[in-house]
Amino acid sequence: MSTLSKSALTGACTAVLIAVAACGTGAPAQDAKDAPQGGPPPMPAPVTLSSRPDAGPGEKLFIEKCVMCHGPNGMGTGLLARRMDVALLEEREDLPADYVIQAARMGIGNMPAIPRGEVSDADMQLIADYLASKTPRDMGGTMEGDTR
């Protein structure tokens, strides 16, 4: 009698295991957030100065100093995607220039502080103004045509 109930139990366990395994493969890779190889298969083309020949001064500096982490495939973009709806800094419409400067100079989360030896104050201001150019002025942005 115990043999029968034992095998019934084993059967039940196996079914549970299969269900768990199926769930594991079917669910989106939640735990892959720390695994760099977990990203979507096609790699976005890297942003370079030559891919944006018409870039203005702030945009050029952003490409030189920040895009390796804040480009479409950058780790800054990847980490910001965890807490922001818009992970690409260049697409943000809520990024005050002062905040950009502060984050870059002090460092923020996993981003190292960027010293003046690497990016001068003048250059950092240009980068910040560029990133704030989609942000309304009353939010600390530099959006043109917003005269409030």
Ligand code: HEC
């Ligand atoms: C070494 C990689 C790296 C470089 C280079 C880098 N960043 Fe970052 N940045 C990050 C990471 C990672 C985060 C996310 C921090 C976190 O949330 O843990 C971040 C976050 C930020 C944020 C915060 C956004 C928010 O909404 O809180 C700003 C602003 C920012 N970076 C600006 C810049 C600027 C400007 C430059 C170039 C001068 C730059 N970063 C260069 C890695 C980098």
